[in-house]
Amino acid sequence: MIDYWPLLGIALVVVGFALRFNPLLVVFVSAIVTGLLGGMDFLKVLGAVGKGFNDNRNVTLIYIVLPVIGLLERYGLQQQAKALILQMRRATAGRLLIVYLGFRQIFAALGLTTVAGHAQTVRPLVAPMALAAAEKEHGRLDEETVERVKAMSAATDNVGLFFGEDIFLAVSSILLIQGALAGFGIQLTPFQLSVWAIPTAICAFLIHGTRLLLFDRRLRRSK
């Protein structure tokens, strides 16, 4: 007999996020409830949460770049990113982001996933450049358009990363697939797997690239 009660933890997360409670609180409460329903006592769940938190500190490490980015912003980095774009006559927000998408995918495919990212490149460089390109073409942007250009910059970084990194042989997701299938007696090399990441990578570039061109057109029309 399968125990369905722990599924309630998932429902709590969905409801909590939908009602816009503080996400940290939602996640914490859901973890405790799921653990209790799964038959653990409170201290054991608290310990499991603490262990998970401690084991995953590396996720937060990337923010050691913040002092450098902040310091450069103090001396006009975002303004200079805009100035650079204003010199390029043919640059548009969409075209700029297509170029970034391509580079992000190629670098990720070479295993260089941390050379770019939301803290390292999107906030200080990519988003201000995309905004400058949009402003140059369409004049002063309203608040909602600014929000959309920034969000599209972040989205482009994610798409480039996700659909580039699996082409690299030694990335953790490829190793995970290999390990999981090996558990069923299916032996594959990382190379056999990463080759099959290429068709999806190409589709991702074409689909998101098309959206970026349409994004330019929509900016033009909304003016």
Place this chain on the structure above:
Amino acid sequence: MITVHLLYVLAGAMFAAYAICSARDRTNRKRFGNAAFWGLLAISFWFGNLLGDSGNGVLVLALVGIAGAHLLGRGSKESTSAEEREHFSERFGNRLFLPALVIPMTAFAGTLLFSYTPLRATGLIDTKAVTLVLLGAGVILALIVCYAWLKPPLAASVVEGTRLVDSIGWAIVLPQMLASLGAVFAAAGLGTTIGALVGEIIPQGSVFLAVLLYVLGMVVFTMIMGNAFAAFPVMAAAIGVPILIHGDGGKAAVIGAVGMLSGFCGTLMTPMAANFNIVPAALLELKNQYAVIRMQIATAIPLLIANIIILYVAGFHL
């Protein structure tokens, strides 16, 4: 040997500096909330391994308490004004990009240099963390360049870092919290439950429907767990291996790789993948915390359809 722990010491020092800077920022009405939050993170990075599981649990409880009671705020003190920044940008020009590029260049060149030369044999850097360690080296190098060239006040990097970290706020630890939730989900046997649920509705005889169920299962489970890594072993065990590979004779490499990539389409659509979807919204100071996800849905769904076609055609008909 340099391991990731040296970086933890560095990160701890950074958060401790933010705590002190926050405590002294009189423009922030909630300055002691911020100071406590960043101080606890400093403790986590410095002493996390000594606290034990329960100690870390209590630390998490305190972080959640501070965030849940809305005790985090932001200072209003602008470091330099917009006009000053325009002026600086004209004065320093494109050279301003150089320190920013020092970080990725150090990580890039350093990783290549270390991994493909005899340096690797010296064991100077833990091979599991080469790029991260070199990223840290890049940060220190970039700071040195900035101080030597721009000559900011000594505390400027901490003040500016605090400005940015305050704009991210509690969201900075959400990815870690979600990873803990994933661990609890796994410990409570959620993977087996979902695998069994999916297993009960497997259609007989239709390869295409089985492919569809496998891919959509990856997407939904990824959206719940916040990453495809937790979903893959479950879906492989429930459908991928028994039905698609053994039952219908599909190509294992395609089913493995494209299955995982279908999960990534789910990652684009869920707030549970906070480090990709929620933290950037805070970092870019967006009003809607779901703005990034909204932008991604129209890429994720067509790409998912492409994945279904790739998996079906390349897995069974090539």
